[in-house]
Amino acid sequence: MKSVAAGVAASHPATARAGLRVLRDGGTAADAAVAAALACCVAETIFTGLGGGGFATYFEAATGEVTCLDFFVAVPGIDGDREPGPMIKVDVFFGGLPQVYSIGGASVAVPGVPAGCGEVHRRWGRLPWADVVAPASELAKAGVPIPGAHARTLDSCAPALAWGEGAAVYTPGGRNLVDGELLFHPGLASALDALAVVGPSIFYTGDFAPILVETVRAAGGALGPRDLAGYRVLETHVDRAQLAGYEVRARHDLNRVVDTIGRLPADLSRPGRALGLADALSDRGRQKIGDTTNVSVVDSEGNACVITTTLGLGSGVWLPGLGINLNSMLGEGELITDDLAPGRRMSSNMCPLVVIDPDGRLAVAAGSAGASRIRTALIDTLLGVLVDGADMATAIGRPRFHLVDDTVHVEPGYPRDELAALAGAGYRIKQWPDLNHYFGGANAVGQAGAAGDPRRAGVGLLL
Numbered sequence: 001m002k003s004v005a006a007g008v009a010a011s012h013p014a015t016a017r018a019g020l021r022v023l024r025d026g027g028t029a030a031d032a033a034v035a036a037a038l039a040c041c042v043a044e045t046i047f048t049g050l051g052g053g054g055f056a057t058y059f060e061a062a063t064g065e066v067t068c069l070d071f072f073v074a075v076p077g078i079d080g081d082r083e084p085g086p087m088i089k090v091d092v093f094f095g096g097l098p099q100v101y102s103i104g105g106a107s108v109a110v111p112g113v114p115a116g117c118g119e120v121h122r123r124w125g126r127l128p129w130a131d132v133v134a135p136a137s138e139l140a141k142a143g144v145p146i147p148g149a150h151a152r153t154l155d156s157c158a159p160a161l162a163w164g165e166g167a168a169v170y171t172p173g174g175r176n177l178v179d180g181e182l183l184f185h186p187g188l189a190s191a192l193d194a195l196a197v198v199g200p201s202i203f204y205t206g207d208f209a210p211i212l213v214e215t216v217r218a219a220g221g222a223l224g225p226r227d228l229a230g231y232r233v234l235e236t237h238v239d240r241a242q243l244a245g246y247e248v249r250a251r252h253d254l255n256r257v258v259d260t261i262g263r264l265p266a267d268l269s270r271p272g273r274a275l276g277l278a279d280a281l282s283d284r285g286r287q288k289i290g291d292t293t294n295v296s297v298v299d300s301e302g303n304a305c306v307i308t309t310t311l312g313l314g315s316g317v318w319l320p321g322l323g324i325n326l327n328s329m330l331g332e333g334e335l336i337t338d339d340l341a342p343g344r345r346m347s348s349n350m351c352p353l354v355v356i357d358p359d360g361r362l363a364v365a366a367g368s369a370g371a372s373r374i375r376t377a378l379i380d381t382l383l384g385v386l387v388d389g390a391d392m393a394t395a396i397g398r399p400r401f402h403l404v405d406d407t408v409h410v411e412p413g414y415p416r417d418e419l420a421a422l423a424g425a426g427y428r429i430k431q432w433p434d435l436n437h438y439f440g441g442a443n444a445v446g447q448a449g450a451a452g453d454p455r456r457a458g459v460g461l462l463l
């Protein structure tokens with residue numbers, strides 16, 4: 001079996017370069033993934049930020065052990081002294097259809113990105129924390145050009161992102177940023193410099209904690225000091241499924257990626273697998289946009305670290321003077337479950353994963369953005385690499401389909417014979433005009449190379 005070259009895959013060239021720089025400086029996969037994830041909080045704030053949450057999956061080459069960490073957002077209200085006010089409804093257009101989201105202070109859940117990055121570094125990092133934060137801080141001082149793919153996402157999400165203080169950032173002069181224009185957050189460099197010196201605790205029990213509480217409460221939220229002080233990164237169960245002789249390992253996500261892989265038909269040859277794949281993906285159609293991003297890293301020792309983070313659409317509540325937009329997870333309808341209570345960790349579709357080959361070595365480290373399309377993007381990528389023998393760039397960049405109820409949403413260029421089989425089985429076919437960020441944003445490093453998703457300006461860089 002072929003070994004995996006050290007490298008980084010991410011949804012922005014600047015993010016990928018941040019991770020690669022840390023690898024070159026002798027950092028582990030964890031060091032580089034944290035550096036890239038923090039760079040996402042500067043370069044990819046349309047998708048994520050320090051005010052969001054996420055998950056990490058780490059593969060240790062020496063032992064074969066896989067660990068999944070949950071640093072997703074938690075429900076606020078432990079303090080019990082504040083009832084949340086009403087949320088602000090915004091219409092976001094996606095695929096030509098309006099979708100209602102809720103933002104504002106009452107949509108803000110307890111953020112986990114700073115704590116999660118800190119815990120990944122504490123467990124598996126080698127470089128000093130300040131060195132890992134440095135690339136993101138440097139990006140924040142100068143600003144980062146926005147790629148065209150991100151600008152198209154902004155066009156869809158501007159009603160939420162450009163709310164309040166976000167207007168000056170994302171719609172300067174009253175129009176959305178376009179390809180190549182500078183995305184800059186005043187104050188964010190200072191926040192990252194402080195994070196580098198003090199560590200993640202600055203957000204939970206340090207100087208930023210009272211600012212966070214006062215800002216959210218002034219905007220109608222219920223977040224309190226006990227919510228922040230009590231937040232912890234959790235280690236979660238690792239699910240397993242077999243795919244073409246390989247083993248896929250990941251957390252148990254809301255969309256059940258690993259379970260779905262386990263339901264795939266035994267015969268995965270094309271064109272016959274289309275119906276079996278559609279059956280495995282059959283779901284009762286969650287269809288939210290989801291502002292999410294991902295970084296996948298492998299180091300020269302064969303360790304892998306995949307981190308997926310999100311801001312939701314962003315609450316439009318910004319920490320004053322710090323350039324940080326807070327998450328809107330309590331306004332994401334598909335994440336609201338009956339068992340939510342103060343302190344409870346919210347559910348998520350995010351599923352950073354690793355694939356182990358028959359010899360016990362790493363074959364793929366991958367993750368994706370895209371809310372309910374995360375599962376589609378990851379499974380199609382794995383089928384491309386592990387079953388179809390495609391290189392990573394081809395597997396990620398080729399057309400996908402995504403199933404919602406009885407409708408197959410499909411990108412142009414998908415094999416016609418497979419679509420005909422789906423139509424013959426009773427599925428409605430909705431053709432999209434081009435490759436679109438709706439269909440997710442997979443980034444992966446593996447035996448088939450490194451690649452980012454062109455739908456989100458992704459790149460793969462090898463050491």
